[in-house]
Amino acid sequence: MARRLTPSRLTPKRLEQVMASSTVPYAVRSDKAIVFNNESGNVTISVHDGLLRAAVTWHPWVPLRLADDLAQLLDDWNRRATGLTAAGDRATFGDLIIVGAHSARPVEAGIDNDQLRHIMTDEITLCMEFLAFMEQIFPDTRFESVKTPGQGPAREPDASPRDEKNPFVLFPEKLTRFSLETGDGPRPSPVTNVRLLRILTGTGWMVQPQASREDGYITRTDAGVLVGFSLDDGHLNVEVPWNSRVEKREVRPQSLRTTLRAVTGWNVDSRLLTMIVEPDDDAPGDSHAKRPVRVVAYGTWCLATGVNDRQFTELVVEAAGEAEKFIRYCRSNFMKEEEDDGAGD
Numbered sequence: 001m002a003r004r005l006t007p008s009r010l011t012p013k014r015l016e017q018v019m020a021s022s023t024v025p026y027a028v029r030s031d032k033a034i035v036f037n038n039e040s041g042n043v044t045i046s047v048h049d050g051l052l053r054a055a056v057t058w059h060p061w062v063p064l065r066l067a068d069d070l071a072q073l074l075d076d077w078n079r080r081a082t083g084l085t086a087a088g089d090r091a092t093f094g095d096l097i098i099v100g101a102h103s104a105r106p107v108e109a110g111i112d113n114d115q116l117r118h119i120m121t122d123e124i125t126l127c128m129e130f131l132a133f134m135e136q137i138f139p140d141t142r143f144e145s146v147k148t149p150g151q152g153p154a155r156e157p158d159a160s161p162r163d164e165k166n167p168f169v170l171f172p173e174k175l176t177r178f179s180l181e182t183g184d185g186p187r188p189s190p191v192t193n194v195r196l197l198r199i200l201t202g203t204g205w206m207v208q209p210q211a212s213r214e215d216g217y218i219t220r221t222d223a224g225v226l227v228g229f230s231l232d233d234g235h236l237n238v239e240v241p242w243n244s245r246v247e248k249r250e251v252r253p254q255s256l257r258t259t260l261r262a263v264t265g266w267n268v269d270s271r272l273l274t275m276i277v278e279p280d281d282d283a284p285g286d287s288h289a290k291r292p293v294r295v296v297a298y299g300t301w302c303l304a305t306g307v308n309d310r311q312f313t314e315l316v317v318e319a320a321g322e323a324e325k326f327i328r329y330c331r332s333n334f335m336k337e338e339e340d341d342g343a344g345d
Contacts (some may be wrong), residue, residue, distance in 0.1 A: 006187050007110030007311060018116055019045070022096065024124065040131040041100075043124060044247060051107035052116075053121035054084070057100040058134045062088060066093035071084045071260040073137055074099075077130065078267065078276045080103075083300040084126040085274040087267035104272055105301055107313040112188065115305045124304055153259075178295050188306035191231055199312045205320075217318070227323045229316065236306035236315060240323040241328040242295040256293060262333040263295070271298040272322040295334070297326040 012032035014140070019026055019034050026036040033046035041058045062070055067088065086101040099340040103123060111119075156291055189195075197217060200207045206220040216230025228239040266275040275297045299319050307315070 003193065003345075006078050007112045007115070007308060010052060010107045010111050010116070012047055015045065015047050015052075015116075018113060018120070021117075021119075038128070038131065040135055043127040045120060045123065047107065052107045052111070052119065053102065053104045054103060054120075054127060055100060055102040056084075056127035056130050056154070057098065058131060060099075060134075060138070061091060061094075061096040062099055064090065064097060064261075065171070067097060068257055068260065069096060071264050074267075075260060075263060075277055077101075077133055078274050079278060081274075081298060081300055082126050082129075083274070084123070084130060085267050085270050086130060087264055087270075089268045099134060101127070102270075106314045106318045109308075109310040111311070112305075115188065115307075118305045119302065122266040164320075188308050188311070191234070191236070191303045191312070193231060195309075195312065196229060196231055196236075199309065201314055202313065204318060221320050221324060223324045223327075225324050225327050227320050229319075231303075234302060236301050236303055238273070238299040238319045238323070240297045240326055242297070242334070259293065259295065262330075265333075266326070266329055268295075269320075271325075272319055273299045273326055275326065295330060297323065 013247055016028055016032070016034060024036055026034050029044075031046070033044050035042060035044050037043075041056055044055045044057075045258055046052075046053050046055075065268065070088050074088060077086045084101045084103045086099070088097040088099050090096070091098050105119060105128070193214065193216070197207065199221055203219070205222065207217050210216050210218060210228065210230070216228060219227050225240065228237075228303060230237045230239075256277070263275045263277055272292065277293050277295055299322070301315060303312075
């Protein structure tokens with residue numbers, strides 16, 4: 001049995017070597033990013049500033065008049081908790097919106113080839129699924145109307161590259177032949193709640209179990225931000241609620257449109273966490289429409305191939321740092337809105 005090598009530094013050259021073993025046709029841009037296209041859009045895989053990034057752009061540009069509808073549709077995608085953050089960004093010219101999605105994973109602590117091919121398979125698959133989602137949402141008439149529930153897809157979505165029986169179908173080779181994978185650190189091992197608790201405690205933050213230890217832990221960072229960490233089906237999940245549970249504030253139902261615009265603003269430039277809007281089922285209200293909503297940021301990363309303690313700690317610390325930025329972003333948007341609303345009372 002081949003010995004598994006230890007995680008080592010990920011460079012654009014090594015990323016391209018690993019991609020060369022895949023079944024996906026691709027090109028390499030001048031900035032060393034990996035790019036491949038299909039009929040609906042293009043996908044980019046790159047490594048930069050200690051992050052392994054995946055990004056997908058849908059080819060059609062959406063008219064600006066559909067911005068609010070689009071924000072709701074992309075929030076629906078983001079609430080699927082895939083870890084691929086969707087957002088619409090206004091083009092630099094014309095009244096048009098560029099639609100895309102992106103994800104990132106810290107890799108400053110190194111990564112081995114088993115981890116890399118697993119992550120890349122997941123990210124490529126999610127990017128293709130996002131393109132299929134957009135093709136299903138907008139009918140053949142494109143932007144004359146938006147697909148409503150109950151309608152079938154306007155066109156057959158592109159076939160997903162996911163193969164449940166063989167999750168590495170895109171990377172059939174073992175990848176052990178690459179000389180660029182070298183390292184002398186500890187090898188990856190499976191993740192457990194015991195390890196998660198040890199990693200969180202090692203940060204020096206306050207840590208307490210949720211209702212059930214299997215539900216994970218809540219930490220209070222040095223900045224006083226509450227962050228939930230949990231493990232589920234080989235994934236590390238992070239959740240950071242803004243209102244009600246953390247800041248004791250509500251986003252008013254009548255400001256949902258404004259809220260979604262703020263959500264879009266975060267998601268366009270987000271680094272690790274996805275921001276979503278969801279109903280607050282615990283809040284009082286006679287009907288679903290009258291209940292306030294919760295604004296939440298989350299992240300999810302697959303750890304099915306294991307991680308060493310250095311990788312685990314990097315992911316936890318980077319996610320918590322992003323959580324603190326998220327809370328500052330919400331304060332600057334929603335608290336200002338509330339002050340403005342009260343100014344005329």
